[in-house]
Amino acid sequence: MNTLPKPVWVMISLALIVLVIHMLAPILMPFLLAAVLAYMGDPLADRLEARGMARTWAVVTVFACLSLCGFLLLVITLPLLIEQLQLLMERLYDGLRWLQSTALPKLRGYLDLPEQTEPMDAARSAISQHWQSAGGILFYLWDKVSGSSLVLVAWLANITLVPVVTFYLLRDWDVLMAAIRNLLPRSIEARTVLIAQQCDEILGAFARGQLLVMLALAAVYTVGLWVVGLDLALVLGIAAGLASIVPYLGVIVGIAAAGTAAFFQFDGLWPLAGVAAVFGVGQLLESMLLTPMLVGEKIGLHPVVVIFAILAGGQLFGFVGILLALPFAAVIKVMINHLHDEYKLSGFYGAVPAAPEVSESDD
Structure with missing residues (x-):
């Protein structure tokens, strides 16, 4: 009986894995989120265990800290985010109105173009109708998520399932890794473990370190923009911090968005200079302190x-x-x-x- 070469079996296995992920994608989300949280919390649990704490109690400690941080973050930021997202929609409406009443007439006069206001009127009308019909952007998203009872039940089940699966994965993480290692063929076990360790170094530096950098930059940008007096400090600070997952993207996005918001909110150039100073300080902190300390010299x-x-x-x-x-x-x-x-x-x-x-x- 002829057997297929090993590369063919590898390609077939990869194709089957991709097919299974595609077919199970609707139910994989809570398990993958739980796996990410367990992967990020496992090093801390290992450190507590190395200091003499039982694995279960170490996991309970880490899990309680993660849950408390998530709960406080949600309770503190959610009301402010709702308020600032509503303010953001109002500012977008004002920006469209300024663009139609001031910028476009000057541009038409400079380029000697005919009057044409229908596109901006249509855009403004669409935003207004969309906002009024949904009662706000968060209410609109909630309406889409909870459009049917089955979708709402599935959504709530997924939210409830994440902490449960995270706890069990975090408790048995080392056991699962050892079991997977024991299942590997002995001929490729050493090479596979070496590759897995190198992948863990890359992901550890990026996932854990870069996440802390993003959170720190979000806090720096939010506080700095609040000191400047920007009304949308929280939304824009968080957005710029999250965009920092790619180097320099957070600064570019933050300066563009916060500069535009400051232009419409204030009169004069000093607030714009303040916005530039906030992101300049954030960039210096990222390059000289946060990234070397939290991520290391090489993300990978x-x-x-x-x-x-x-x-x-x-x-x-x-x-x-x-x-x-x-x-x-x-x-x-x-x-x-x-x-x-x-x-x-x-x-x-x-x-x-x-x-x-x-x-x-x-x-």
């Missing part, structure tokens, strides 16, 4: 790779693909590094033979 994933992985994962598998994007990118990066090393050592690559030395007697 290029910013372009991060952007492409997140967009590709979202396009292929939705939110599940976004959660899986960075782990897959890390695995692919490590595999490419190993293939590159093997290629450099292969006979196909081959070193260029050195030119024979010419002795003085041959002259």
